[in-house]
Amino acid sequence: MRNRRCAVDKRLRQLIRGDKRVIAQTITTVENATDPKVLEQIFPHTGKAYHIGITGPPGAGKSTLVNVLCQHLLTDGKKIGIIAVDPTSPFSGGALLGDRVRMTDLSLHKDVYIRSMGSRGSLGGLAQKTKDVALVLDAAGMDYVFIETIGVGQVELDIAQVCDTTVVVLVPESGDSIQAMKAGLLEIADILVVNKGDREGSDRFMLELKFAFELREQVTGWDFPILKTIATKPEGIPELGAAIAAHRSYLEGCGMLEKARKIKLKRRIHELIENRISSHLREHMIGEHELDTMLDKMYRRKLNPFRVAARIADRIIRPQ
Ligand SMILES: Nc1nc2c(ncn2[C@@H]2O[C@H](COP(=O)(O)OP(=O)(O)O)[C@@H](O)[C@H]2O)c(=O)[nH]1
Ligand SMILES: [Mg+2]
Incomplete structure (x- = not known):
């Protein structure tokens, strides 16, 4: 070490x-x-x-x-x-x-x-x-x-x-x-x-x-x-x-260099957070098996993607 x-x-x-x-x-x-x-x-x-x-x-x-x-x-x-x-x-x-x-x-x-x-x-x-x-x-x-x-x-x-x-x-x-x-x-x-x-x-x-x-x-x-x-x-x-x-x-x-660099850092932070969250989401959001079942239902028009997306998102935003 x-x-x-x-x-x-x-x-x-x-x-x-x-x-x-x-x-x-x-x-x-x-x-x-x-x-x-x-x-x-x-x-x-x-x-x-x-x-x-x-x-x-x-x-x-x-x-x-x-x-x-x-x-x-x-x-x-x-x-x-x-x-x-x-x-x-x-x-x-x-x-x-x-x-x-x-x-x-x-x-x-x-x-x-x-x-x-x-x-x-x-x-x-x-x-x-x-x-x-x-x-x-x-x-x-x-x-x-x-x-x-x-x-x-x-x-x-x-x-x-x-x-x-x-x-x-x-x-x-x-x-x-x-x-x-x-x-x-x-x-x-x-x-x-x-x-x-x-x-x-x-x-x-x-x-x-x-x-x-x-x-x-x-x-x-x-x-x-x-x-x-x-x-x-x-x-x-x-x-x-x-x-x-x-x-x-x-x-x-005029102090703009510092200001502009801080704005860039802020933008970078947002990007990094978004990246982390979206890769986490892709991995954990929904199991492949669950998705396959839903895809089948959606394909046969028994379910709609809008409702499915809202339900999954809610589960992440407001975990039980
Ligand atoms: N006539 C002329 N040709 C130029 C000038 N500057 C670059 N070139 C030519 O334009 C072509 C493209 O140049 P390059 O630097 O690779 O362009 P880039 O794609 O913007 O990087 C090359 O053949 C250069 O020699 C210039 O001021 N006058
Ligand atoms: Mg070039």
Whole structure:
């Protein structure tokens, strides 16, 4: 027992020091575990990393942007974790190997740790696991944790909401802004980036977006920036870095960072309680045999599912 305790403490110390091998092992454990023991151990060591969400449609240049932005931030001696929630992400290696920007170079840097999350498992599960992986990277002493997601669905929006600053990346292609608006992307954006600024129509697109956002600035007090970048050149990257830093200062200055993080913790607590209760319910709610009998009756229209559900729920809510 004592020896096991020592081994756990040693691994925790290695994780906190940022040992890449231990980070990888811990992430794998957390990804596969259903019980939160490891997360409980690391939680006291989290809360220091600044989380930046990079979200937008596939092909907008998110990975390329994260790459050059990280290279920019590394010059300050920062440690960076990247989570790519995108099965096609070039961080996983290979996909864009011949590209001008070498995605794989970054993963060799001693102060960078990159993890790709597949779309394995249920969608709700993916969002949860991404948050858990972010905790591991936070405990491992990362100054920044980037989370790249394809901003199209609820899951991605959910993940983006664990971030302190969310950067939405769009490209000057027809319909992009409308799509983004439909997906609720513009509502979660703290900074908007028009990437592929070398493409035709980028200035007109910037103007369109500026017009659409004029009202929002007055509501939040944050002077919402819309920036143009060319990730492949790269161009506009120091400005993007400065905008993220400015957003952070804004949040810290008005107490919003703490408030927002508390809201996120509250949301997490609700999720965790719901998860526990629903898995408990699935296991204990009703015996297979009892259900089979009822299913048969329901199929023959002798019983209705509404009454059955109410009866079972009552039994759980008000046990005799
Ligand atoms: N012309 C142009 N191409 C870019 C720019 N940024 C990225 N790309 C290219 O767009 C493609 C998709 O980039 P990627 O970073 O994988 O996009 P993601 O799916 O949003 O992560 C790649 O071929 C990049 O080289 C840019 O600023 N200008
Ligand atoms: Mg990508």
